[in-house]
Amino acid sequence: MASAAGHATIIRDWGSDVTTFKGVPWGKAMMWIFLLSDTFIFSCFLTAYMTVRTTTAEPWPNASEVFSLTVLGQSVPLLLIAIMTFDLITSSGTMAMAVNYGYRRDKKKAVRLILATAFFGFVFVSMQAFEWYKLISEGVRPFKNNWGAEQFGACFFMITGFHGLHVSAGVAYLLIIAHRVHKGKYDHTNYEIIEIVGLYWHFVDLVWVFIFAFFYLW
Amino acid sequence: MSSEVGQQHPLSIYFAVWVGLFIVSGLSYATDFLQDGLMRWGLILLFMFVKAGYIVAIFMHLKYERWALIYALLLPPGALLVLVGLMWMESDYTWLTRIEYFGEDPYAVAKPVVH
């Protein structure tokens, strides 16, 4: 328990037998450690992006202009990206509630909320596909664009692509888990599987927070 | 304590965080309209870390885990800070040598975007 008094438990937990993370199921421990490893993957991608961007002597295209949408004759910067951000946060919210309902053993609500999460995830990927389509039609390629340093396109497609792959995999994972929960495969457990898939999903959202700040706002 | 009693928290906390994330994301988006500078970058990073903190602490329940797990997860990324910091210096230096030897215009501005 994360409190000052809980601090004393660190040594006790790490010094104990059987389990180090008390009360953490195997699957959850494994997912956390995987996410730690995945953090390093995304961080290396972002560090590489930072490096090529700082290194290049060519000017970097202005993301705010590149990713603007024209609404009612007005150019609104980063509109689509903002919508995608809100969409992903919403999916995180439904996911958190699914976890909660799972632990309350309200299977029906939990499954519905997982499906809602998967839906929002799907919407996110679709919007990303639209964004890719728009950029490609404007001549942005991994090896060139019309505005400045060619690494702009390379970093954009690589980083959002890798994130998009994570989202797509997450949608598939959510659907599989929803199906299995619905079939009653986890009825004998605490439904901690929902928390595990939830951890993955929140992580995808977390990565987006960093991509949003570093790629779109920089 | 943790999942053995099933992460029982009132739903209200999720709604609160949810709304909080919306607001901070909105603010984060709003920084795009600010002048470039330290102020803008401070805000971007601030909002980024607030959002990340909310997600990790509440949505991923890390706040409710035991310290043994929290530390095991939060300390290793320190290695990344070293990487990021050093690569920041390194890329700056590479850029400097490029300007020095190839003499390109260091203040060139990207071509305006026409959709």
Place this chain on the structure above:
Amino acid sequence: MAQAEIPYQEAMPLHDPHSWVTKYWYSQDHKVIAVQYGITAMAVGLLALVLSWIMRLQIGWPGVFGIEPALYYQSFTMHGMIMVIYLLTAFLLGSFGNYLVPLMLGARDMVFPFVNMISYHVYLLSVIILLAGYFVPGGVTGAGWTLYPPQAILTGTPGADWGIASMLLSLAVFIVAFTMGGLNYVTTILQARTRGMTLMRMPLSIWGIFAATVLGLLAFPALFVSAVMMLLDNFVGTSFFMPAISSALEGGMAGGMIEGTDAYEGGSPLLFQHLFWFFGHPEVYIVALPAFGVVSDLISVHARKNIFGYRLMVWAIVAIGVLSFIVWAHHMYVAGMHPYFGFFFATTTLVIAVPTAIKVYNWTLTLWRANIRFTVPMLFAIAFVITFVVGGLTGLFLGNVIVDVPLSDTYFVVAHFHMVMGVAPILVIFGGIYHWYPKITGRMLNDTLGRLHFWFTFLGTYAIYFPMHYLGFVGVPRRYYDHGTTSAFYPESAQFLDKGISVAAFIVGAAQFLFIANLVVSYFRGKPAGDNPWEATSLEWRTPQTPPVHGNWGDKLPTVHRWAYDFSVPGAEQDFIPQDVPREGADGKPQEKGAVAS
């Protein structure tokens, strides 16, 4: 917290193999997977050995055997990559890790046996992709195992079209396999120990494997990322690592497939080097730490003495693991990086000598006045300590920028890293195999053959690598195709030594077939080993059956009462007390209390 009292493993359902295929091929038993990993790693290791012969033929007698430059470059590239990744990493973690983690911790199996099984098969796939490079147009890559761009993907380098692709793809697949296995090891060590097994009672082998796996999970991502980016540079035409000047070179882009990709511009080759070594230096310790751990156990068991300074040994492993993430650019002193970095990285590099030296002192002090049994595993363990000291000391030379500048890219470097992370861990692997083979098969390896194998290997590797230090000092550059006929500036002595080294290399290589023969013959004809031939204390020697059956422990998991190093305890009947023997209180009755291992 009722769950903490009862290990989940007690009631863990084990998959029940019915056919040969599920028992030996798609097995979920960690012991079978360990042997699969071991055999595969040894098979590719033998290939790498043959590749080193090709190199030595060319270096010793330039031009005589008709070895083309491309073949030479491809051979040392594949030799390096196979040895580091597909043999050492896969063997120490995939094989030793898989076999020892559940057994030494008193677990029935890894926490997710199915994932563990997939891990091996993905590893096998990565090996197949790697070797497929030999059958693509242009053959395997000849870029050197560090795969530095721009040259790795520019025309003129062997295998710049498809060979490099098979290499990078294979590495990415290997990382997936490693991640699946590694998550299993870490989770098993942290969450599935038996009763009484605290972290500070774990044998040092497990500590080494644990730390190395954590390093792997955090360091391999950097390699994964650089592999993805280089694949993009090669096939999609991005310029992450490729500066404009590389387009100006003759030939230009090698693998670009998309029409309209114009020239490379503005990429940073230094970025690749940083990412590569951000992985590459921890990788050195991914190989070294399990070796440290295993050798500690070998020394303690065969010296009949508790390991000296157990806690310090643990903390040294942890400290080395942490430090390994902030020393990476000492591989890049001559790369043209930021001028201040030399100071920073030289300092951190030399700091790492402290925990390493602690370990060497503790091994030596364990041997001090011990009742040493010079068994074959012990010979290899002692040879490791000596070799590691030699390799470590030259590391001090190379860690200093000023000394490194003239020595870098010479044979001094080759000698250094072969001693410290080539020969040393291999000696531990041999020692470990001689030590645990009786547990794995129930039969002893032949002692005479073992001793022959040891002396050939130990003396032979010194015959190979000692002269290389001299070659480095006189300035012989590494990776050069031709040391003699066309390059008359090499001193006579260097050319003579090159021949001598080559002869030694053939002998050492051939001696390894003694070992293979020993493994095979002893499997059928070896002396029956019994349950605990070395009179060791750790849990793997306490299984009800030898070799252990699926599930390891019968109905009930063992309970641990003491650390793994109760050798020659004063007043005890035997000179070893296994970990699951209860401790006796002052009244002579078994005592349950006392979580402190000492």
